[in-house]
Amino acid sequence: MIRTSFDTKKMTKTINNIIQYSNGYLDETKKSESKIASKIARISVKTFYDYLDGLARMHPEMLHHVYEWGEIGNPGERLFNLKTISVGKSVSVDGELTQSSSIKDGSTEPFYDKASIMEYGETVTVSEKEAQSLFFEIDGEEFFRKGPITIANPGGEAVRGSFVRSFNEFYKNYFSQIYLRSIKFYQHLENANAYKKNIKGSTISSNPRNLGKNSAMQWIATMPGDDFIG
Numbered sequence: 313m314i315r316t317s318f319d320t321k322k323m324t325k326t327i328n329n330i331i332q333y334s335n336g337y338l339d340e341t342k343k344s345e346s347k348i349a350s351k352i353a354r355i356s357v358k359t360f361y362d363y364l365d366g367l368a369r370m371h372p373e374m375l376h377h378v379y380e381w382g383e384i385g386n387p388g389e390r391l392f393n394l395k396t397i398s399v400g401k402s403v404s405v406d407g408e409l410t411q412s413s414s415i416k417d418g419s420t421e422p423f424y425d426k427a428s429i430m431e432y433g434e435t436v437t438v439s440e441k442e443a444q445s446l447f448f449e450i451d452g453e454e455f456f457r458k459g460p461i462t463i464a465n466p467g468g469e470a471v472r473g474s475f476v477r478s479f480n481e482f483y484k485n486y487f488s489q490i491y492l493r494s495i496k497f498y499q500h501l502e503n504a505n506a507y508k509k510n511i512k513g514s515t516i517s518s519n520p521r522n523l524g525k526n527s528a529m530q531w532i533a534t535m536p537g538d539d540f541i542g
Contacts, residue, residue: 326515333514336524337507344532349403353396355537356487357405360394361387363482364475374474377430377467380414389414391427392475407479430467431475495536506531 368375369385376384383389394407409427416423428434465472492498510527514520 329515329517329520330511333511333517333520333524333527336521337528338524340525340528341532344528346398346401346403348532348535349401350396350398351535351537353403353405356483357394357396359487359491360405360479360482361390363486364392364478365390367478371470373468374470375478377471378409378427378475380412381416383414405483407475409475426466427475430471431473433465433467433472435465497536500535504531506534 364375364378365385365387368379372384378391379386380389380391391410391412392407393410394405397404397406409431411424412422412426413424414422423429506527510523514523517523
């Protein structure tokens, strides 16, 4: 009878190390789900600001109301603000319109709620306050009128609902389908290079689980997008 034997101790240790390494990697990734979601949300906010500024410069007739007078597309003169809200592992982005503080030529005080009034197409009634009559200009021609003037759609037909439509279009299509693909975000998710890079070292590591955690943190830290650095 011919017989041979195998020492499986080394093989078993290698397999156990790989399992511990993988578990450490998965645990750290799972633990960081809300952190990853929050970072993606913050990237989306920064990208939305740039997106809407550019869109406003291309279509001022549509988005002039969400900037101070004469400052369409100017980042420092926006009349809207986005913020991220985290509840457990769920993250949302809320947009709100803010008040205007600038004064339009020919006026004496700000039209404080111009962004929201024009966005939602609210009717505005203008009345004399201290003067005996109202003054307004249409196509370069000056007019005076006594009594209140009702403006049914102060921002124009193209303005009504345009900020909400732009917000929805950005999040439903542009950010997920175009922007994240352009920075190779999905490619990073599909190719866990940090996991592959360190798995060989895990077979001889004295603490393979910790190595797995560190590999996951490295993978998360190198995700594409400015906010993922650090």
